[in-house]
Amino acid sequence: MKRVLIIDTGGTISQVMREIGTLVPGEADIVTLVPRLKEIADIDYVLIDRVDSTDMTQNIRVKIVEEIEKNHNDYHGFVITHGTDTMADTACALNYMVQNLGKPIVLTGAQLPIFAPGPDGLNNLYYSVKTATEDIGEVVICFGDRILRGNRSNKYNVEGFNAFDSPREPYIGNLGVNIRLNENRIKRFKISNPIFFKTMCSGIVVHYQVSGGCCDTLKYYIDNPEIKGVIIVGFGTGNVQSYLLNSIEKLTQSGKKVVIVTACSKGSTKLGQYQTGLRVKNAGALEAKDLTIQATIQKMMYALGRDPENFQDLFYQPIGRDMD
Ligand code: ASN
Numbered sequence: 001m002k003r004v005l006i007i008d009t010g011g012t013i014s015q016v017m018r019e020i021g022t023l024v025p026g027e028a029d030i031v032t033l034v035p036r037l038k039e040i041a042d043i044d045y046v047l048i049d050r051v052d053s054t055d056m057t058q059n060i061r062v063k064i065v066e067e068i069e070k071n072h073n074d075y076h077g078f079v080i081t082h083g084t085d086t087m088a089d090t091a092c093a094l095n096y097m098v099q100n101l102g103k104p105i106v107l108t109g110a111q112l113p114i115f116a117p118g119p120d121g122l123n124n125l126y127y128s129v130k131t132a133t134e135d136i137g138e139v140v141i142c143f144g145d146r147i148l149r150g151n152r153s154n155k156y157n158v159e160g161f162n163a164f165d166s167p168r169e170p171y172i173g174n175l176g177v178n179i180r181l182n183e184n185r186i187k188r189f190k191i192s193n194p195i196f197f198k199t200m201c202s203g204i205v206v207h208y209q210v211s212g213g214c215c216d217t218l219k220y221y222i223d224n225p226e227i228k229g230v231i232i233v234g235f236g237t238g239n240v241q242s243y244l245l246n247s248i249e250k251l252t253q254s255g256k257k258v259v260i261v262t263a264c265s266k267g268s269t270k271l272g273q274y275q276t277g278l279r280v281k282n283a284g285a286l287e288a289k290d291l292t293i294q295a296t297i298q299k300m301m302y303a304l305g306r307d308p309e310n311f312q313d314l315f316y317q318p319i320g321r322d323m324d
Helices: 058-071 087-097 120-132 217-221 242-253 275-282 293-306 308-316
Strands: 003-010 015-017 023-025 042-051 077-081 105-108 139-143 146-149 173-175 179-181 204-208 229-234 257-262
Touching: 003 058, 003 120, 042 058, 058 077, 058 087, 077 120, 087 105, 087 139, 087 293, 105 120, 120 139, 120 179, 204 217, 204 293, 217 229, 217 242, 229 242, 229 275, 229 293, 242 257, 242 275, 257 293, 257 308, 293 308
Parallel strands: 003 042, 003 077, 077 105, 105 139, 204 229, 229 257
Antiparallel strands: 015 023, 139 146, 146 173, 173 179
16 A cells, blocks of 8 residues: 655644634644545654644744655655645745655645534545655645646635646646546656755845835845845836836845746746846846746745855756746
């Protein structure tokens, strides 16, 4: 029988309702609530934390990586239960922290606590364990009736049972009476040579442009030693407002990395297309091309944590088909 390790980090799936109507971390043993999991695979379970994923940290992510590192030869796949709010961020982080595993790392969770009437978490957990035994060699999110490339996904629906989408990448698979896997997936490796990377740089900020605004908050980052990288969410192809340019130039001159990502959920930055993009490139900023915002954050953390001198090369090296 195949073996699957479930790594629990918390999220709504195991939360309970307080009388006042607020969900808080609970004590649920989610695996025993889905007894039929044993018919799919031999299951082992480790509890790492019970956080609402709002409070997900790089330390918890390192613990996930350590579990995978310790056990990677002994299991066919890994399932990580996680809150939905930052599940896509963790999927991206794991794509960079665990490279060349060649086995499925499946993230799942729920919109409703597993004790609520009609909980989606029962199905999500069941199908995630199944997915972890399949011919997949990458980090995926398994949620609702979709299997999605983790590093291309985002939570787009607060309520729906299909909470995730990946607008830049067709689904890796669809769940129904059968699991149907698509050819765009990365397949399981026969022989793998994984690399585990645990020193992500947390000193990243994201600046969202305010159309019609006038406050140059970027200037506060220039002399801040905590901040190593700044992501600016560009309009369209990566266009950035004139009043930010002076600070961007100072940021890049002071050695901080500045990356422009597109605010759009499809397509790529093209900083040369408009003058409003070219001038930010001339100020020393890089562009995230078609990386999602979540992937840009985690890839910056990875590249800065790994080797800031080689930031540009590391940032542009595709990992787990995160960019075209
Ligand atoms: N706030 C919750 C979390 O991310 C949302 C959920 O899991 N549905 O932990």
